[in-house]
Amino acid sequence: MRELRLSNGWTQAELAKRAGYSERLIGKAESGLPIARDTIADIADALSESAQSRVYWEDLACDPVQLAWKYLEALHDYQADAIDYMRPFLAEDVVVIVAGDPEKFPFAGKHVGIEEVDRIYKVFFSIMEAPQTPAYQDCYQVIAQGANAVIWGESWIHPIGHPIKTPVRFNKKLTFRRGKLIQIEDCFDTATGLDCMRGELSESPGPQGEVN
Template sequence: MRHLRLQNGWTQADLAKRAGYSERLISKAEAGVPIARDTIVDLAGAFSETNEEPIYWEDLASDPIQLAQRYLDTIHVHQKDSVDHLLDFLHEEVVFRIAGDPSQIPFAGEHSGIDAVRNMFDIFFTILEVPPNHDYNECYQVIGQGPNAIIWGESWIHPVGRPMDQPIRVSNLLVFRRGKLVLLDDCYDTATGAALLQGTPVQ
């Protein structure tokens, strides 16, 4: 909510006036104090009046950082079964864009829809694995960008049976709408990734 307010150049008093609430309530809401759903609906309506795209109450009520962290936890813990553990926040037409040449990196490309994303994870975790006893949280940072989130850091996920000497730098953009993940854009060092999958020594 704060991101949208600042994006519009509004003070808390401005938003309060537009939505018909007190400045104190706006301050509490931005501080994470729970507020009634009807109030969130009214606040979303105030933003929608000046936004090119409608803002829904789910956009204000969801926490993209928390959802991104859950995605990160799920892929490291559940791996091939990740989609089944994320169904409640995946949009039915979700798109995963994975950087790289599909002829060199079998899971690269654009995967549209839940079945396609599930197939992508199946391929990914057939040829790659998470190191045992790996504290992945030390390797990543999750930051919010309005209704979206960015995961960036270093991945130690490696070809099955072939641990890496150095991690691969990765950056994931997660785009949320109405509390659902609609797009994941996965960028990483594709040259190093391709070399690892082909068993070529990485320089």
């Protein structure tokens, strides 16, 4: 809300006047305090007057950072069943774009629709797995860009049964509309990723199956 207001060059008082509410309420909303849905809808209508595209109440109520962390939770805790966990906030026509050559990375390319995205995540987790340690929350950073979110960091997801000693750097952009995730752009260090896929970054097994 604040970003859209500032992009219009409006003060809180100006947005309040256009929406028919007090400046205090606008300040409350921008601070993340709860307000009524109908009030959010009125503010969205006011912001739509000069926006390039219509602003919906769901856009203002959506917390992209929170949903980005739910996305990461799905990858690490649910893995092959990640899409089932994410369905409540996935658009039916969600698009996932994964970097890399599909001949080298079987999950690379552009994938459209929940069922196709579910299939490709199952392909990914048929050959890769997320480790229990280190804690994935410590490996990533998430910031909001308006109604969207950007994730970056180092991934320790590795070939099944072969933990890695060097993480793969990556960044992801999650695009939301009306509170639904409509696109994921997944970029990563493809050279290091290919080494990971080949097992060249794997820890060597030690005595009794321990990892060195």
